[in-house]
Amino acid sequence: MTILSDISDLSTIAILARGLPVPDAASIAEAKERQMSLTKPPGSLGRLEEMAVFMAGWQRTARPAIARAQALVFAGNHGICAQGVNPFPQEVTVQMVANFEAGGAAINQICRVSGADLAVVALDLDRPTQDFTAGPAMTEAETLDAMRRGAEAVDKGAQVLILGEMGIGNSTIAAALACASFGGAPEEWVGRGTGSDEAGRALKAEVIGRGIALHGGASPLGTLAAFGGREQAAICGAIIEARALRIPVILDGFICTAAAAPLYKADPRFLDHCLVGHQSAEPGHRKLLAAMEQTAILDLGMALGEGSGAGLALGVLRAALECHNGMATFAEAGVSDA
Numbered sequence: 001m002t003i004l005s006d007i008s009d010l011s012t013i014a015i016l017a018r019g020l021p022v023p024d025a026a027s028i029a030e031a032k033e034r035q036m037s038l039t040k041p042p043g044s045l046g047r048l049e050e051m052a053v054f055m056a057g058w059q060r061t062a063r064p065a066i067a068r069a070q071a072l073v074f075a076g077n078h079g080i081c082a083q084g085v086n087p088f089p090q091e092v093t094v095q096m097v098a099n100f101e102a103g104g105a106a107i108n109q110i111c112r113v114s115g116a117d118l119a120v121v122a123l124d125l126d127r128p129t130q131d132f133t134a135g136p137a138m139t140e141a142e143t144l145d146a147m148r149r150g151a152e153a154v155d156k157g158a159q160v161l162i163l164g165e166m167g168i169g170n171s172t173i174a175a176a177l178a179c180a181s182f183g184g185a186p187e188e189w190v191g192r193g194t195g196s197d198e199a200g201r202a203l204k205a206e207v208i209g210r211g212i213a214l215h216g217g218a219s220p221l222g223t224l225a226a227f228g229g230r231e232q233a234a235i236c237g238a239i240i241e242a243r244a245l246r247i248p249v250i251l252d253g254f255i256c257t258a259a260a261a262p263l264y265k266a267d268p269r270f271l272d273h274c275l276v277g278h279q280s281a282e283p284g285h286r287k288l289l290a291a292m293e294q295t296a297i298l299d300l301g302m303a304l305g306e307g308s309g310a311g312l313a314l315g316v317l318r319a320a321l322e323c324h325n326g327m328a329t330f331a332e333a334g335v336s337d338a
Helices: 010-019 025-037 047-059 079-083 091-102 106-114 140-152 170-182 198-215 220-227 230-244 254-266 283-291 308-326
Strands: 069-075 117-122 160-166 249-251 274-276
Touching: 010 140, 010 220, 010 254, 025 047, 025 308, 047 308, 069 091, 069 106, 069 230, 069 308, 079 198, 091 117, 091 160, 106 117, 106 308, 140 220, 140 230, 160 230, 160 254, 160 308, 170 198, 170 220, 170 230, 170 254, 170 283, 198 220, 220 230, 220 254, 230 249, 230 254, 249 254, 249 308, 254 283
Parallel strands: 069 117, 069 160, 160 249, 249 274
Antiparallel strands: none
16 A cells, blocks of 8 residues: 555645655754764765755654665656657667666666665556647546556665656656746757757757647646656656655656656645755756756766666765764764864
């Protein structure tokens, strides 16, 4: 059973945010007090200090730790590819899933060094979503099914969850979700994706414009059904389930952050337990992060997807907790804090 098991319509999901767990204020206060006692000038570790305190609040302890980290990569295929928005065939999604399972992708290597257990969830790759310029990409039932599958994939014993995706055509989906959620011209959100040239970018923007004209009045979660793929819906389901379990989440780049945008628009509190692992080289990601009031942990010029940036950020989060838990206090080290 998951928090979404008995949900029968998308409108009910927005109400869930009101009753989800919140960070523990006492643990946050204790963690901040410990940070002030460590052998360093206050604030000198910057975001590492903030991340340690963040983890303390969700784990309800002043000394948070990560014994088990899970990485989930959701894969889906998209009907919008019929509009020629991607230079690669959708068979590549299937082939890349096989590569993940064989251990040959970048995310496999990053998870190994960062210490995360990787699971890949292929979502009906033989049954792409519909072309969103002709109608909704998914029915409400299909959207809820994908969200439940995302929720069911979450490891209840994990202390942190990394989310990533794979799906030919899903950079167009991401730009459409961002545009529908936060407005602006489609051109502001569209990037190269998987190798598109300038003509390809212009086509993506034109296709998204047609989709916005058709679905522009949808509710936030209706937007997920109108434009999203199964992997985007699964990411939303995993985010909500992780929140119910008090598991902090590290989102990957543009596509993963855009997948969460409908949740943010439904209620910003849905993402209170989420960090963004890296700022993608996709031009829309900086704009999206600003709209969602997020600051990425890393900025390495990456645009791969797969959860790769989030996996790298896990290493930074682990370092933050090692400093928080392992550093001596002034009293322990016999160092004056005057």
